[in-house]
Amino acid sequence: MATLRDVARLAGVSIGTASSALNQGRKVKDITRRKVLEAASVLNYRPNGVARDLKTQRTDTIVVFLHDLAGPFYSELIRGIQSVADERGYATIISRGGVGRQIAWTRFVVEGRVDGAIVLDPTVPDEVIRSTACSTLPIVLLDRTLATPYCLHVAADHEDGAYQITKHLLLSGLRRIAFVSGPIDSHDSSLRFRGYHKALSEFGINIDETLVFRGDFTERSGLLAARAILSHENLPEGIFAANDEMALGVLSGCEASGIKVPDQVAVVGFDDIAIASYVRPALTTVRQPMYELGGVAARSLFRAIDGEQDVSSQVLPTTLVVRDSSKRPSVNDTPMAQSV
Amino acid sequence: MATLRDVARLAGVSIGTASSALNQGRKVKDITRRKVLEAASVLNYRPNGVARDLKTQRTDTIVVFLHDLAGPFYSELIRGIQSVADERGYATIISRGGVGRQIAWTRFVVEGRVDGAIVLDPTVPDEVIRSTACSTLPIVLLDRTLATPYCLHVAADHEDGAYQITKHLLLSGLRRIAFVSGPIDSHDSSLRFRGYHKALSEFGINIDETLVFRGDFTERSGLLAARAILSHENLPEGIFAANDEMALGVLSGCEASGIKVPDQVAVVGFDDIAIASYVRPALTTVRQPMYELGGVAARSLFRAIDGEQDVSSQVLPTTLVVRDSSKRPSVNDTPMAQSV
DNA sequence: CTGTTAGCGCATTCAC
DNA sequence: GTGAATGCGCTAACAG
Numbered sequence A, B: 001m002a003t004l005r006d007v008a009r010l011a012g013v014s015i016g017t018a019s020s021a022l023n024q025g026r027k028v029k030d031i032t033r034r035k036v037l038e039a040a041s042v043l044n045y046r047p048n049g050v051a052r053d054l055k056t057q058r059t060d061t062i063v064v065f066l067h068d069l070a071g072p073f074y075s076e077l078i079r080g081i082q083s084v085a086d087e088r089g090y091a092t093i094i095s096r097g098g099v100g101r102q103i104a105w106t107r108f109v110v111e112g113r114v115d116g117a118i119v120l121d122p123t124v125p126d127e128v129i130r131s132t133a134c135s136t137l138p139i140v141l142l143d144r145t146l147a148t149p150y151c152l153h154v155a156a157d158h159e160d161g162a163y164q165i166t167k168h169l170l171l172s173g174l175r176r177i178a179f180v181s182g183p184i185d186s187h188d189s190s191l192r193f194r195g196y197h198k199a200l201s202e203f204g205i206n207i208d209e210t211l212v213f214r215g216d217f218t219e220r221s222g223l224l225a226a227r228a229i230l231s232h233e234n235l236p237e238g239i240f241a242a243n244d245e246m247a248l249g250v251l252s253g254c255e256a257s258g259i260k261v262p263d264q265v266a267v268v269g270f271d272d273i274a275i276a277s278y279v280r281p282a283l284t285t286v287r288q289p290m291y292e293l294g295g296v297a298a299r300s301l302f303r304a305i306d307g308e309q310d311v312s313s314q315v316l317p318t319t320l321v322v323r324d325s326s327k328r329p330s331v332n333d334t335p336m337a338q339s340v
Numbered sequence C: 001c002t003g004t005t006a007g008c009g010c011a012t013t014c015a016c
Numbered sequence D: 001g002t003g004a005a006t007g008c009g010c011t012a013a014c015a016g
Helices: A006-010 A013-024 A032-041 A050-057 A072-087 A101-110 A124-130 A158-171 A187-202 A219-230 A243-255 A292-307 B004-011 B015-022 B030-042 B048-056 B072-087 B101-110 B127-133 B157-171 B187-202 B217-231 B246-257 B290-305
Strands: A061-066 A091-096 A116-120 A139-141 A151-156 A175-180 A213-216 A238-241 A267-269 A285-287 A315-316 A319-321 B061-066 B091-096 B116-120 B138-143 B151-156 B177-183 B213-215 B236-243 B266-268 B286-288 B314-316 B319-321
Touching: A006 A032, A013 A032, A032 B286, A050 A072, A050 B048, A061 A072, A072 A091, A072 A292, A072 B091, A091 A101, A091 B072, A091 B101, A101 A124, A101 B091, A116 A292, A116 B286, A124 A139, A139 A292, A151 A158, A158 A175, A158 A187, A158 A238, A158 A267, A158 A285, A158 A319, A158 B246, A175 A187, A175 A219, A175 A243, A219 A238, A219 A243, A219 B319, A238 A243, A243 A267, A285 A292, A292 A315, A319 B004, A319 B236, B004 B015, B004 B030, B015 B030, B061 B072, B061 B101, B072 B091, B072 B116, B072 B290, B091 B101, B101 B127, B116 B290, B127 B138, B138 B290, B151 B157, B151 B290, B157 B177, B157 B187, B157 B266, B157 B286, B157 B319, B177 B187, B213 B217, B217 B236, B217 B246, B236 B246, B246 B266
Parallel strands: A061 A091, A061 A116, A116 A139, A139 A151, A151 A315, A175 A213, A175 A238, A238 A267, B061 B091, B061 B116, B116 B138, B138 B151, B151 B314, B177 B213, B177 B236, B236 B266
Antiparallel strands: A091 B091, A285 A319, B286 B319
16 A cells, blocks of 8 residues: 555655645645645555544544434434534444444544544443543533533433323323333433323322333333233223333234223323334324434534533423324314324 | 553553553563553553554454445344454444545545445445455445455345245236336346346246336335326236335325225335334335344455455345235235234 | 564654 | 654564
8 A cells, every 4th residue: 555655755755745735734836736646646545544643633533322223213313413523524433332332432432533422322331431531532422411521411301202292191181191111220211200290290190100110112011011001900091101112012012902092092102213103003202303412412522522611411302293192082182293 | 641651651661561561462570560550540541542553554443334324224234244343353333324425435444444344335436436445445345246356245135035025926816016116226126126027927927017117215206106006007916116115105105095905906015124014014025134144244344354365245045024915815814903 | 571662654843 | 835854652573
C-alpha cells in the first residue's frame, strides 16, 4: 500500500507539501497540487486513517450501542442519529449487544477509537459507564439516568405515555385495569407503572395488587400473564401490557381462551412496533418519537464533544395511538393519532 | 489522559516494560507487573487504541454495511456474523446506508480503519467495491456477485427458493400464477423470477407476460400490483410476490377488492419477515437462513483476512414455509379457527 | 528479565 | 509556497 511518502517522492515534492495538497491544509501552487494528485492516483494512494487519527487526536466517529437490532424503532433511532452525524461529517457506527459487546466497548469507548457514544442498552452496567465517561469520551444515555460527569440523558416520557393510555381506557369507562410489567429491574417498566398508577389515582382508584402481573417484555410472558389474568375470579375490563410484544402475547392468550378483544376486555401495549398495526384487532399503544430521540441524543453528544459543560437532560413527549384493541362497542373514543 | 509513558514513570520502569506488563507480551517479573498495574490503576490509564492499531497494522475490527436495519432478518444476519467474530476477538461494527454511507465507507474501508468488510447493500456501486477490495481489505458480498480479486460471495439460493414455492402452488393444482417482481436492477428479484420460470416450465407452462408485474419491494407497490392483477379479465389463481412486503400489499389489495385469500387466489411471498406469521391469512413464504449466512460470510472473510487465496463462493439453501395464504379449500382446511 | 530505540503514517510547526 | 523536522502513543526488535 502506497503511503504519503511514496506519493511525495513520485511527485517530486516534500511529504509536507503532498499532505497539504491532498487536504485543504495550507496553500499549494496549482501546478504542484496537480502533480501530487496525479501521483496519488497513479499509486492508488489511500490515506491511512489510523495514522491521521493518531496525529489529530480525533476520529470523527461516534458509536451507538444497542441491545438488539430486531426492534423496528431502532432503525428510526439510528436514522435520527445519523441525520445529525452526517451533517457534521461524522461516521456513525452501530454496535449490537451480546457476547461481543465487551470487546466492542473496550475497543471503541475505552481505547478511544471514537469521539463519543450513545447507549441504549440496559445490559451495560452503570459502573462501566461511570468509569469510562470522561471529557474525551462523553456518553449519552437513552432511557436511563446516571448521575456522573460527561454523561447526558435523553428519554421519551414513558410515565406520561403510560398515563395517557391508562386514562384513555378510563375515559372509555373501564375501571378494572390489569397491568403486565416488564422485568423488575427495568427502569422503563417502572416509569410506565408509575403513569398507570397516576391515572388510576386521578380517577380515585387504588392499585389492585391482584391485577398486577410480572412479565419480561417477551411475547411468551404476555401469553402466560393472560392465562393468569383470565383465570381471575372476575375478569378485568382492560389489560395494559408494558410493551407491545407482551400485548401480542396477551392477545393470543385471549384468543385461545375465547375472550373477545376489545368487547370483553380491552388490550393495550406500549412502543408501537410494526406488528401492532397488523395484528387483529390492531393494537392500541403508545409511540415513542424514536427519530427525534436519536436527533436530540446526537445533538447533545456533539455539544459535549465540543466541550460544552452543562448539557441538561431531555425528555420528549410520546403519542397515544388508538386502534381497535381498545375500542369499546358503546363508547365514542377520541382518537389522538391514527393507525396505518 | 495518562499515557503509557506516565505509567512507566510512576511505576519506575521503562516504557517497554510497562507495555509488556500490561499486555501478555514478554515475560515480566511478578513484582514489576504488580507495580505497573497499580500505577496504571492509579492514573486511570487506558491504552490508546489508535496508536496500537497504527503500530500493529491491524484493527481487529470488521464492518458490515447494511442498506437498512429495519428488516427483521438483518438482526439475525448480524448475530450470525458476530458469533464468529466474537470467537476471534474481533469487534463488529455495523454501518447503515443512507447519506452517511459514503462517509463511513471512506472512513472505514478506504482509509483502512477495519480489517475487512461484509456488504449487504445493493446501493453500493460495483465500481466502488472493485476499487477498494484488496489484500489488506477483503470484502464479502452478500446476495451479489462481482468478479474481482479479494471479493467473495455468499448468498441464499433465491432461485431454488422461488422454484420451490412456485412448485408448491403448482402442486396445489394452480396453473395461472402471477409474478410481482422487485426493481428491475435487483439481482435477487431476477433470480427469484428465474426460479418461478423454471417451475412453470417443468409443468409445461409458458410465461404469460400479462401475469408479470413490476414492483419495487415496497408494500405500496404490492398493493398497486394487486389492483392491476385483479383488474385482469380473468383472475390468476395464485400471486407470487418477490418479497413479503409486496405480498402484504397484495393481501391488502385483495381484501380491499373483496377477493378471498386463499380461496379465490393464493398469495405467497419471499423472506419470511416477522409480520408474515401475524397477518391474516398468515403468509406462505420462503425463509433465508440469515443466521447461517452471517456465519458463513464472516468465516469466509476471516479466511481472506488470514491470507487464504481462493475462497470460493457459497450458496445456502432456503426453506419453504407454508402458511394459510396458499391453502386451497380442497386441501381440507378450516378457515374459521386461526392461531399464531 | 529489563532499558533503549526505531518506526507505524500522517499533520503541523518552524525555517527558508 | 515549500522542505525539513517533530511527535501523536504504542509495540517490537535489539541490547544488555
